[in-house]
Every structure is written in structure tokens, then in C-alpha cells.
Amino acid sequence: MSSGSDRGFVAPVERIDHDCDGDIDTDINSDTDHDHETGSENGPRFRLNFDPDERAFLVRLLAELKELLTSEETEATAPLLHRLFPPAFHDDPDKEAEYQRLMREELVASRVAAIDSVSTLLSPAGAEDDGVGTAATQHATLSEGDTMAFMQSLNAIRLVLGTMLDITDDESSDAAETGDSYEFGLYDHLGWILEFTVRALSGS
Amino acid sequence: MPTTLEPVQVDEPAVDEELANDRPWVVIVWNDPINLMSYVTFVLKSLFGYSDEKATALMLDVHHKGKAVVASGNREEAEMHVYRLHEHSLWASMEHDE
Secondary structure, three states, rough: OOOOHHOOOOOOEEEEHHHHHHOOOOOOOHHOOOOOOOOOOOOOOEEEOOHHHHHHHHHHHHHHHHHHHHHHOOOOOHHHHHHOOOOOOOOOHHHHHHHHHHHHHHHHHHHHHHHHHHHHOOHHHHHHOOOOHHHHHOEEEHHHHHHHHHHHHHHHHHHHHHHHHHOOOOHHHHHHOOOHHHHHHHHHHHHHHHHHHHHHHOOO | OOOOOOOOOOOOHHOOOOOOOOHOEEEEEOOOOOHHHHHHHHHHHHHHOOHHHHHHHHHHHHHHHEEEEEEEEEEHHHHHHHHHHHHEEEEEEEEEEE
């Protein structure tokens, strides 16, 4: 990461030092934080540096992902859902059917819970509900669990987009990096945000 | 944990059969061109507690060889690993250890 040499550049997602944090708490994701017992009170905090337009745009993408996850599967959405819910057993149809029957609903619920909490974090109204107020929204901090949910949801959106763009092998992935359509641009941009999110969560 | 002191009829043959079939399972992550390499490494570290080195080596195996065994265990454990990998949108499956 070269942020030190790049003055004026603001990372979309950053980890905040403990010393300068502690006054604002918008940890609304604690009940969906089952993956990581991070102790959100004392764990690291993170900040999203998006302007209101970009926040609104991300909220819209999240709503579209939720719509996809919770609507009846159609011919158009089947390949996308297949990528989000890949088979667990490649050679055993019975066990695979059992896995899908037992786990799929839980997987949808888990993804929707993450989407809902991230959408609330990104929405000014959500921050107001938390008593933080609109002015502070830009500086509201996230727990590690919130940031994981943000990462997972963003990654799922990027995965859907990549599948729609027919990125099916590393070659077409390379092509995507040089593509200049709106969708390719968005796909790249989400990858850029994700890269910073992973770095922030990794502590670098 | 039994919650009653009454003797319980146990279907022993079925249990034995299930145990006999419960050979170890391996959890496999398959290469996909969309998930970022840094993301895959991070997910492996965060789900399995692997070191940076081990997670990076596994990610590179996935990337170069097309797949890698990232965990193993009985069926229940393997299914939970697969579920959590699916939660993070990794292309994961499980099969019997050969």
C-alpha cells in the first residue's frame, strides 16, 4: 500500500487507531456478527470515506442484490444464483440436494442480514436512527463485524456483475481490466474498494 | 447430552454403519476469475485462522493448480466449512478424502 507517498488521497475504507476513536458508536451489526467474536466494544474500528452520492449508489446496488436473492429464480437469474450458491457436492446428487435443502435458506438469510445492516450503515437515515445525526454520518465508524459484512456484500455484488459480464476464466478477467464499458468500470471500481477493505481488515 | 434418566433404545447397527461411512472429508476451494486474490487469502485466514504464509500458499495453489484442499474433517465439520466459504462467495465443495 502506497498511501504514505500519495498525499491527498483518501482510501475508501480505513482502519482507525484506537486512540482517536471511541466517541461515536454505530455498531448495529452485533447480532449478525456470529462469524467473528471480535468484541465490538474493544475491537478495531473502521471508517468508510464515501460521499453521499456514492453511499446512495452503493445502497441501490445492495437493494438490487437483495432483490435477486429473495425473488423467485428465473431463467435470467439462475446463472447468477448458481454462482452465489455453488454446489457443495459435485459427485453426489443426493447429498447435494440435502445440502441445498438444509443450507440454502440459511445462506440467503445470512446474506440478507449482512445487506440490511450495511444498507443501514450507509444510509443517513439509519445513522440518525442511531442518534448519531446526519452531520456525523460521514465520520461514523464501523466495527470489524460491520466491515466484514460490508466486504461480503460488496464482493457478492461484484461476483454477480462479473458473472453477468461473462468473466469465466482468467483470460476474460484480464480483458475486464482493460474493458471500458460502464459495467466493466463498475466491476473494477468495486474491486478497488474491496482491495482497500481487505487491507484495512488485515491491519495493513 | 441426555436430558432423561430413562434408558433409551439405541439403533446401534445404524450408528455403526454411519460411523463406518464417515471417512474423512476434504474441503476444496476452486479457482474462479472473479474473487480477488487478496480477498481469498483474507477469507482463508479469517475462517481457518491460518497464517499469512499458509493462506497465501493455499490461494496460490487455487490460482495456479485450479483448486486446493483448505480443510478436512468429518462430514459435519466439512459442511460447516463449506457453508462459511459459500457465505463469503468462495467456490467451495467437499468430497471424501482419497
